[in-house]
Amino acid sequence: xxxxxxxxxxxxxxxxxxxxxxxxxxxxxxxxxxxxxxxxxxxxxxxxxxxxxxxxxxxxxxxxxxxxxxxxxxxxxxxxxxxxxxxxxxxxxxxxxxxxxxxxxxxxxxxxxxxxxxxxxxxxxxxxxxxxxxxxxxxxxxxxxxxxxxxxxxxxxxxxxxxxxxxxxxxxxxxxxxxxxxxxxxxxxxxxxxxxxxxxxxxxxxxxxxxxxxxxxxxxxxxxxxxxxxxxxxxxxxxxxxxxxxxxxxxxxxxxxxxxxxxxxxxxxxxxxxxxxxxxxxxxxxxxxxxxxxxxxxxxxxxxxxxxxxxxxxxxxxxxxxxxxxxxxxxxxxxxxxxxxxxx
Ligand code: LMR
Numbered sequence: 001x002x003x004x005x006x007x008x009x010x011x012x013x014x015x016x017x018x019x020x021x022x023x024x025x026x027x028x029x030x031x032x033x034x035x036x037x038x039x040x041x042x043x044x045x046x047x048x049x050x051x052x053x054x055x056x057x058x059x060x061x062x063x064x065x066x067x068x069x070x071x072x073x074x075x076x077x078x079x080x081x082x083x084x085x086x087x088x089x090x091x092x093x094x095x096x097x098x099x100x101x102x103x104x105x106x107x108x109x110x111x112x113x114x115x116x117x118x119x120x121x122x123x124x125x126x127x128x129x130x131x132x133x134x135x136x137x138x139x140x141x142x143x144x145x146x147x148x149x150x151x152x153x154x155x156x157x158x159x160x161x162x163x164x165x166x167x168x169x170x171x172x173x174x175x176x177x178x179x180x181x182x183x184x185x186x187x188x189x190x191x192x193x194x195x196x197x198x199x200x201x202x203x204x205x206x207x208x209x210x211x212x213x214x215x216x217x218x219x220x221x222x223x224x225x226x227x228x229x230x231x232x233x234x235x236x237x238x239x240x241x242x243x244x245x246x247x248x249x250x251x252x253x254x255x256x257x258x259x260x261x262x263x264x265x266x267x268x269x270x271x272x273x274x275x276x277x278x279x280x281x282x283x284x285x286x287x288x289x290x291x292x293x294x295x296x297x298x299x300x301x302x303x304x305x306x307x308x309x310x311x312x313x314x315x316x317x318x319x320x321x322x323x324x325x326x327x328x329x330x331x332x333x334x335x336x337x338x339x340x341x342x343x344x
Pocket of ligand 1: 043082099100155180200201218222
């Protein structure tokens with residue numbers, strides 16, 4: 001009898017400990033004594049727009065919700081790589097992530113619009129689209145799957161890299177390119193006659209260094225912070241696509257928060273999103289310059305500026321990709337993105 005009682009007691013204690021990980025709400029949604037823990041996991045360096053945004057979020061939460069919410073940030077795929085972070089969010093192991101928009105294909109086809117090559121002229125067009133009616137609607141494209149989109153964060157436009165100069169599309173033929181987990185990006189490289197390989201971000205440096213792949217596509221902040229310029233001989237400034245993020249949480253976590261705390265977190269996230277989206281262009285310019293400096297000092301790499309005619313060739317060859325994904329994405333969504341290229 002005593003043995004049964006002690007086992008029951010041990011189980012009770014264990015259950016109580018486990019509950020400490022859950023939002024500290026009473027059945028009435030009031031906040032009780034335990035701080036709510038938000039784990040924010042991401043795969044990039046702290047110096048990138050996403051890294052800066054995650055740390056800023058932590059700082060503001062700890063100022064404004066001291067004692068009520070604590071934030072732990074795990075950068076550089078320390079906790080989860082990008083193959084696992086979405087599952088971890090759905091399982092409640094992390095509460096905030098900001099994967100690249102390219103990585104949601106398993107959950108929605110709509111966000112594929114962001115991967116279409118040469119759709120957006122620049123990051124300002126991307127921003128106009130995200131702030132427009134359809135862009136805002138896409139934030140809830142995965143509502144039925146327990147994901148709530150809380151905002152878009154910019155990184156920047158992507159550049160192509162390889163160990164041979166890529167000036168025209170034919171230069172990419174037969175090369176192996178690392179891509180994010182995106183069917184659009186797969187088709188983009190297949191259209192060039194190249195061999196795309198889906199790899200997690202944490203594996204890119206080694207894959208480039210060891211020759212598992214010959215090239216990649218990345219924005220400047222990811223290139224510089226992960227030292228891809230040390231293992232790629234040429235960068236072509238193509239700006240052929242965007243790499244931006246969707247900040248997401250799980251519906252279960254978000255709706256389980258005490259309303260006042262949720263409102264304050266929303267305010268903070270909106271503030272941080274504005275800030276990230278303002279500073280992304282500066283980070284991009286600075287990191288581009290650092291790669292240029294490295295190229296000048298070491299001659300180990302080179303940044304190629306393409307002519308208008310060369311760029312037109314890339315655009316022409318990649319354009320059929322749009323058609324292939326139009327039915328999945330929606331013609332209206334693609335048209336709204338095209339319209340966003342016109343500044344008001
Ligand atoms: C990549 O996998 O190349 C990017 O999505 C990484 C990131 O989060 O910027």
